[in-house]
Amino acid sequence: MTDVEFDFLRGYLKQRSGLALTAEKRYLIESRLGPICRRFGLESLRDLVGALKVSRDLAMEKAVVEAMTTNETFFFRDRTPFDLFKDVLLPEALTRRAAQRRLRIWCAAASTGQEPYSLAMLLQEAGPRLAGWQVDIVATDLSTEVLEKARAGLYSHFEVQRGLPVQMLLKNFEQVGELWRISDSLRRMVDFRPLNLLHPFEQLGTFDIIYCRNVLIYFDAPTKGDVLGRLSASLAPDGALLLGAAETVIGLTDKLVPSPQHRGLYNQAPSAARIVATVAPVAPPIRRVVGF
Numbered sequence: 271m272t273d274v275e276f277d278f279l280r281g282y283l284k285q286r287s288g289l290a291l292t293a294e295k296r297y298l299i300e301s302r303l304g305p306i307c308r309r310f311g312l313e314s315l316r317d318l319v320g321a322l323k324v325s326r327d328l329a330m331e332k333a334v335v336e337a338m339t340t341n342e343t344f345f346f347r348d349r350t351p352f353d354l355f356k357d358v359l360l361p362e363a364l365t366r367r368a369a370q371r372r373l374r375i376w377c378a379a380a381s382t383g384q385e386p387y388s389l390a391m392l393l394q395e396a397g398p399r400l401a402g403w404q405v406d407i408v409a410t411d412l413s414t415e416v417l418e419k420a421r422a423g424l425y426s427h428f429e430v431q432r433g434l435p436v437q438m439l440l441k442n443f444e445q446v447g448e449l450w451r452i453s454d455s456l457r458r459m460v461d462f463r464p465l466n467l468l469h470p471f472e473q474l475g476t477f478d479i480i481y482c483r484n485v486l487i488y489f490d491a492p493t494k495g496d497v498l499g500r501l502s503a504s505l506a507p508d509g510a511l512l513l514g515a516a517e518t519v520i521g522l523t524d525k526l527v528p529s530p531q532h533r534g535l536y537n538q539a540p541s542a543a544r545i546v547a548t549v550a551p552v553a554p555p556i557r558r559v560v561g562f
Contacts (some may be wrong), residue, residue, distance in 0.1 A: 271315045278305070278319050287412060288468050288497075290490040294471035302337045307335065324464060336413040342484075343381040344432035346388045351512050352482065354532055356392050359510050363400060363478050366508060372404045376477040376504070378467060379411035379485035383420025383460070384429075387452055389481075390459040391442055408474060410465035417462050467497050471504065478506050484514035487498050491522060498523040502538060511536040 279299055283289045291298065300315065304351040307318050310330055321330060346352045363373050377386040386409035395406060411417050430439050430450045443450040457552035465471055467485065480501060486494045505511055511526060512534055513519070519526040519536050 271296070275316055275319045276294060278323070279315075282322060283335065283338055284490075286331070286468075287339060287466070287474045288489045288493045289338055290488065290493070298338070303334060305339050306330075306333050316521075332414070333546060336415055341381040341412055341413065341416050344429065345384045345434040345438075347385065347433060347483075348515060349433070351481065351534060352388055352392060354535065355389060355479070356395075358532065359479055360392070360396060367478065371402055372406075373479075374406045374475065374477045375408070375475065376480045377407070377409040378465075378480060378482040380411045380417070380462065381413075382416045382425075382429075383409065383423065383462070384433075385409070385481060385483070386420075386460045386462075387423070388433075389455055390456045391438055393459070394442075394456065405459075407460045408472075408477075409460050410461045410471075411462075412464070413465050414464050417464060420460075421457070421462050423457045424449045425452070426450075429525070468493070471500065476506050476509075477504055478509050480505055480511045481511065482511065482513060484517070486517045487514065495522040499525055502526050503557070505538060507538055509538065 526536045
């Protein structure tokens with residue numbers, strides 16, 4: 271792969287997914303796009319670049335972008351954000367939303383579903399406290415392939431072993447051959463939708479809690495700032511945003527501020543909270559969560 275071909279693919283991926291590849295990541299393009307070449311009957315990355323330049327093959331474009339996105343995830347990943355949800359964010363939300371009895375959660379980089387399903391399990395365990403509540407979990411991802419797996423709720427033995435306590439596995443999954451399927455009640459709790467964070471997402475409405483973890487690390491600073499600003503606009507004035515351990519809002523936006531008590535948790539800056547309270551869009555109708 272020549273420098274010209276690498277630069278084209280780097281710009282192509284940046285424009286379509288926000289992925290900012292540095293020169294030392296060149297090997298990723300060569301290793302991940304080789305199978306795409308074979309799938310579409312192309313002999314080399316040079317042929318792939320040529321096809322992308324002259325063709326509007328949507329299937330090829332989608333395959334290239336999805337091959338380069340990282341979908342590493344597992345149940346209760348990093349544990350702390352889920353303990354924070356169970357011990358702090360959910361109890362606070364139940365108090366603040368007692369009059370409306372509605373809670374909206376968004377997992378903005380859901381991958382194969384382990385994050386939203388982890389939250390769904392914690393909500394189900396809350397049981398009687400959520401009786402009569404409407405709880406929406408919206409889970410989005412750029413890749414339609416991983417969303418299909420998430421909707422199916424089928425995981426390998428290796429996948430359910432990663433981060434999932436054995437009692438939760440036995441309670442919430444059934445074994446299907448060599449795979450494990452999450453319960454229908456939990457699958458119905460999550461609304462999976464395709465979404466590119468580079469594109470407008472105000473149509474999703476406003477959320478009380480947003481998880482956008484381990485995706486901003488792949489963006490350059492201007493893209494991070496843009497996405498964070500729009501996440502702020504989708505966050506309730508008293509809402510909570512959770513980022514990954516290697517991510518921050520500092521130096522990227524003045525609309526969000528770190529929580530002084532909890533690492534990885536961010537809240538609206540006072541000025542941004544006032545703006546959101548004024549212009550927040552009405553949330554679209556989503557299925558009522560069942561199982562409480």
